[in-house]
Amino acid sequence: MKNLAPSLAWAYALILYGFIFLPVIMLVLFSFQGTMFPVPPFNGPSLRWYETVLADSRLTSALVNSLVLAVATSLFAVLLGFLAAYGLARYRLPGSNFLRGLITAPLMVSYLIIGMGLNIMFNGMGVPKSLAAAGIGHVVINLPLCFAIIYSQMGEHQVNIERAARDLGAKDWQVLTHITAPMLWPALFAGFFLSMTFSWDEFVISFLLTRFDTTLPVEIWSLLRSGLSPKTNAIGSIVFGVSIVMVLVLELVVLRRRGS
Amino acid sequence: MKGGQRTGDLHSALRPWYFAGPATLWTVAFFVLPLAAMAVVSLWTLEGQSTDFSLANYRQFFANPSYYRAMINSLEVTAIVTVVSVLLAYPLAWILAEGVPERWQRLALILAILPFWTSYVVRSYSWLLVLSERGVVNNVLVASGLLNAPVQLANTRFATILGFVHFFVMLLTLTIYASLKQLPRTYRRAAADLGASGLQTFRHIILPLTMPGIMVGAFLTFVLAIGDYVTPQILGGNNELLMPQLIMLQIGRRGDFPLAAALSLILMLVVTVAYLAAARWLKLERA
Amino acid sequence: MNEPLAVIRGISHRFGAVEVLRDISLEILPGSYTVLLGPSGSGKTTLLSILGGFLTPSEGQVLIGGEDCTLTPPAERPTTTVFQDYALFPHMSVLANVAFGLRMRKVKRRERHARALDLLGLVGLDQAARKRPHQLSGGQRQRVALARALVVEPKVLLLDEPLGALDLKLRRQMQDELKAIQKRVGTAFVHVTHDQEEAMALADDVVVMNDGRIEDHGPPEEVYRRPRSRFTAAFMGESTIFRGKVVEKSDRLLVMTPLGKLTAHGEAEEGEEIELAIRPENLKLQGSREAWLHLGRARITDVVFQGSFKRVIAVSDSMPPVQMILRIGTEEGVKLREHVDLYCRPADLILLKA
Secondary structure: OOOOOHHHHHHHHHHHHHHHHHHHHHHHHHHHHHOOOOOOOOOOOOOOHHHHHHHHHHHHHHHHHHHHHHHHHHHHHHHHHHHHHHHHOOOOOOOOHHHHHHHHHHOOHHHHHHHHHHHHHHHHHOOOOHHHHHHHHHHHHHHHHHHHHHHHHOOOHHHHHHHHHHOOOOOOOHHHHHHHHOOOHHHHHHHHHHHHHHHHHHHHHHHHHOOOOHHHHHHHHHHHHOOOOOHHHHHHHHHHHHHHHHHHHEEEEEHHHHHH | OOOOOOHHHHHHHHHHHHHHHHHHHHHHHHHHHHHHHHHHHOOOOOOOOOOOOOOOHHHHHHHHHHHHHHOOOOOOOHHHHHHHHHHHHHHHHHHHHOOOHHHHHHHHHHHHHHHHHOHHHHHHHHHHHHHHHHOOHHHHHHHHOOOOOOOOOOHHHHHHHHHHHHHHHHHHHHHHHHHHOOOHHHHHHHHHHHHHHHHHHHHHHHHHHHHHHHHHHHHHHHHHHOOOOHHHHHHHHOOOOHHHHHHHHHHHHOHHHHHHHHHHHHHHHHHHHHHHHHHHHHHHOOO | OOOOOOEEEEEEEEEOEEEEEEEEEEEOOOEEEEEEEOOOOOOOHHHHHHOOOOOOOOOEEEEEOOOEOOOOOHOOOOEEEEOOOOOOOOOHHHHHHHHHHHHOOOOOOOHHHHHHHHHHHHHOHHHHHHHHHHOHHHHHHHHHHHHHOOOOOEEEEEEOOOOOOOOOHHHHHOOOOHHHHHHHHHHHEEEOOOHHHHHHHHHOOOEEEEEEEEEEEHHHHHHHHHHHHHHHHOOOOOOOOEEEEEEEOOEEEEEEEEOEEEEEEEOOOOOOOEEEEHHHHHEEEOOOOOEEEEEEEEEEEEEEOOOOEEEEEEEOOOOOOOEEEEOOOOOOOOOOOOEEEEEOOHOOEEEEOO
């Protein structure tokens, strides 16, 4: 029985990993499909669908939109989250607990409902659908996350260092930029990175709040409406590839920092 | 030092608001107000005036089977997904934490997450391909002789559940792995020292102590799954509707914002109840 | 008839290329309190782990009750361990913690709870039965860990630096309690510590370890009075240590040292280079009889008040100079830079093995 256990474990792990990888393997494989249908049999390899994707200006501009939106909303969420974490950690406000609960509340609500709420409110106020509107929604979902991560890293030992800085003549904003933020950079970075991930991949809010200029997931969704095509495989594989590259870059940057 | 007593007082009283203010304002303006707006709108009707308030939409939900059916479907699907994902993830997390040599564990985890760096929409689409009548699964089943003809796997509840489980097994493996790793080794040694077999150690020590991690993961699974639109829409099709699909349907076709708002709030209520239950369970555990 | 309860035979152990235990042999007698004493890295904790079954030794055997247990896992071995961090199960009550070992042995609920309660009474914590570990203080947790390990009636109880996390006063109190409990229960205890005062207070048998080897072994008084090696002389208490050469051997040894020609007793050959040690309390400022040895003059360099005595460091006028450590009563006065004569009895000169 003891000898059986390791092989069973290996088998189980392999099956599960196979399950996890199956759709992605199919996705990438059939992006190189030669014919019209992204299903077996495989005729290829061919790069025609990648060419189609790169030629599709709607897709490429959607990709750029997604990137810009992700970076912009993540920066904003980190900034707001950092300031709020600082304020609530360093000062005693009446109802601190309530404020903390309020700022982290959106974590408990589905994106669909957040998007619906904004949709209804903007509709009622006559605010048109746009990338900016979707951006507002993205900040709503990412702010609590950034706040929570940064707040959890604010500790007593930093207070003393800040005090020393003030003692040496630093003003408040200088303390923030020269002392607090650099000390907290892992948390800031984590918040930024996670926000980027959520924003980049986010569908429902973008779908509800954009019309003409839209993000990549929404654009891919429209592609899906027109049927199954290896073109979708191609753009999906590109997104996959970009993600891997970003994470590799991230690893190198982090590793290099740790080394120095 | 810094101005007179009066301005000093006001300034230092206001200071924390300089920091916490922006985030608070943002949350109130773009989270609280929209929810309030939804609540108000949910009391309107499509045909009626903005001054007519009624609970018509809510009544409709409870009266119309095709509406409350969607909620029941959502609860059933989400429950199945949560249970299946936990059952599949725990052994995998165990194997990763115990079976894989330390130096390879990080790589194994990254490999497990890797497929999820595709776009979420694209991933559901990929499952559609795999499960479609001409997709890989059917091809293999027919070619191996287990089936005579391709069977419909896509556009079914099964496909939706599969698509969810695919994602949440990964998520739960991570949370359970973290939970297992932070369990001090001495507990296991002590249990063994006192005569516990591997199975007994698991049952009496490891499982109870990792339960909070499981519950947090399960709760997360529940909340994320029940509010998801993409997976059921792509994989489940329109044969059986889940709540998110029902909600989106109201906006698309009929532009019935009041009904959509009411349905959204009902969904939010269910999630809040789940959250309170989980929070209470965790608090009881701590005591 | 004193058959050893546990026998450690020729145990050596390596972690990778590093040898942490070298050919250790030891016997544990029934009802004894054995203390493994040594600095960090001496291998004492490794030896305890091997005794407990958490490590399989690279070489050698462990016999418990006459049976070879070298490969037996902890669950099946008649030993239990009190871990350094106590490892009390946080999700169980104190009573359930103590009863756990019995539960694993399929003892019925009523009986195991009764036995657990008994043992909690022995350690004075029967009132805390329903509490959770996090509600107890460090000293209380330690006692629960002890009760939990004892309830299954092991042949040998192993303790891994159990008092390390406690403050001085609590430690002294717990030392007394541990000794008393051991006498009452009668189980053989093997206790690992780096604190030589603790070792002397608790042990029937002290095993002094250094760098994977046993340096010395025996009742605390004997090991203290007659340390076998330089390491033991320096680790167990303090000593004044100096070199010498045996110039004559008859019914006693005549040794040529920087402090003069001294008579000593012990096993050594003529012409052999040896080391001699004197305990601080045996070094005096006045010799009262002819038989006392005069150790020359020394200059006082430091006087430290230690409560019940003063610790004095002096450097001898000899060539080469010897650092001498002695103790004087609090009423005696010596001044810094003062020159004094130092004496000791011949019997207090300890011959150290190289």
